[in-house]
Amino acid sequence: MPLSLSDLDEDYLTSSTTTDSFALFLRRVAPELLPPTTVDTSVPELSRHGRTVLAIRCSGGVIAAADLGSAMTRHPDQRDIDRILGTDDRCVIGIAGAAGLAGEMIRLFQAEVDHLEKIQGQRISMDGRAARLSSLVRSNGTMMAQGMAVTPLLTGWDDLAHRGRIFSYDGTGGRTEKHAHACVGSGTLFATDVLDDGYRPGMDRDAAIMLAIRALHTAISDSTTSALSGPDLSRGLYPTVAHADSTGVRRIPTEEVAVLAKRVVDEITAEAEHEEVQS
Numbered sequence: 001m002p003l004s005l006s007d008l009d010e011d012y013l014t015s016s017t018t019t020d021s022f023a024l025f026l027r028r029v030a031p032e033l034l035p036p037t038t039v040d041t042s043v044p045e046l047s048r049h050g051r052t053v054l055a056i057r058c059s060g061g062v063i064a065a066a067d068l069g070s071a072m073t074r075h076p077d078q079r080d081i082d083r084i085l086g087t088d089d090r091c092v093i094g095i096a097g098a099a100g101l102a103g104e105m106i107r108l109f110q111a112e113v114d115h116l117e118k119i120q121g122q123r124i125s126m127d128g129r130a131a132r133l134s135s136l137v138r139s140n141g142t143m144m145a146q147g148m149a150v151t152p153l154l155t156g157w158d159d160l161a162h163r164g165r166i167f168s169y170d171g172t173g174g175r176t177e178k179h180a181h182a183c184v185g186s187g188t189l190f191a192t193d194v195l196d197d198g199y200r201p202g203m204d205r206d207a208a209i210m211l212a213i214r215a216l217h218t219a220i221s222d223s224t225t226s227a228l229s230g231p232d233l234s235r236g237l238y239p240t241v242a243h244a245d246s247t248g249v250r251r252i253p254t255e256e257v258a259v260l261a262k263r264v265v266d267e268i269t270a271e272a273e274h275e276e277v278q279s
Contacts, residue, residue, distance in 0.1 A: 052187035052219045053094035055155040055166045056199065057180055058208035061245030062164030063252075064092045064155045065212035067187070067220070086249035087113060090156045091129055092242045096185030097150030105150055109133055126158040130167045130175055138173030151184040157244045164244055187219025194218045206260060209241055209252065213264045233258075233265060 053066040086092050087110050095102035112132045116124055124132075133154050154167040154175075166178040181195045194215040203211070216239050238261050241252040 051096050052183065052185040052191055052216055053096045053151075053153050054183040054191055054195065054212055054215060055094070055153050055178070055181060056195065056203075056208040056212055057164050057166060059202050059204050060164075061157060061205065061243060062155045062166060063205060063208045063212060063241060063243045064094050064153065065209070065216065065239045065241045066094050066096075066185075067216050067239055086242055086244075086251065087129075089248035090123075090159065090244065091126070092155045092244055092249055093133070093152055094155070094184075095150050095152045102150045105136060105152065109136055109152075112136065123159075125160060126156055126165050129156070130154055130177075133167070134169065134173040134175050136173075137169050137171070153182055153184055155244060156249070157246055159246075162246070183215070187216070190221075191215035191219040205243055209243075209257070210260050210264050212241065213239060213257075213261050214268070217264065217268065233262060 051067050053064070055062055055064045087106075091113075093106055093109060095105055109132065113124055113129060116128070116132065133152060137152065151171070152169055154169075156165060157163075158165045166182050167175050168178055168182040168184060169175050180199050180201070183191045183195060192215075195211065198211045198214065200207075236254075236258065238254060238257045241257050243250050243252055
């Protein structure tokens with residue numbers, strides 16, 4: 001059951017020992033509620049989830065997209081697992097890795113931001129969010145040593161810089177700001193080639209979404225660990241897409257993604273037919 005701050009002694013919340021880190025706060029008062037620091041890596045569910053998560057800067061904002069598939073599985077009911085979560089009205093976090101561990105990190109990151117804003121009494125900047133996520137990834141070091149690291153991408157709208165921003169992370173919590181696009185997960189190698197080739201500064205939102213869908217489509221075709229990811233027109237299964245701009249974070253409705261996915265698939269089909277004729 002989630003821990004409510006109202007259930008704790010108010011003296012703690014107003015004392016000089018109060019920490020602005022929710023993770024440290026939990027470690028002090030209820031460590032059993034923290035995500036596990038070790039896992040049984042023999043559990044099949046922990047090793048067979050793979051996904052590709054990417055982000056692209058576009059005119060007036062940034063989009064984040066992720067596949068819906070679970071790696072190396074043929075169970076359709078696992079394909080609707082949510083891969084991207086808008087943490088608030090300015091920020092989106094996408095995580096590649098085992099679904100359960102990714103979900104734990106997403107929830108803890110949300111709590112970190114909420115707790116810090118309550119302690120400081122003001123909205124946390126994009127740089128502040130990025131720093132918080134670094135510390136959470138760093139605390140996941142034991143998992144990484146077991147081969148169970150989860151890899152996040154943080155995207156969102158920066159009110160101070162007046163632009164969309166993207167942060168990628170390594171396994172030690174080191175973060176790098178990406179000024180065009182970024183990708184993490186099982187299909188990164190293949191998707192990044194598509195992003196490098198197709199990205200254009202100032203591209204509009206729909207063009208960025210189509211590029212994301214194409215990149216995920218390529219990752220599906222070339223990566224066995226994402227073999228069920230991406231748009232499945234026959235069953236109406238599409239990537240999860242979110243868009244952040246000055247008005248906030250918006251999940252792109254499936255209907256809109258479906259239209260753009262159909263255009264991408266048609267383009268890919270036409271290109272393949274053209275190459276066949278040329279050969």
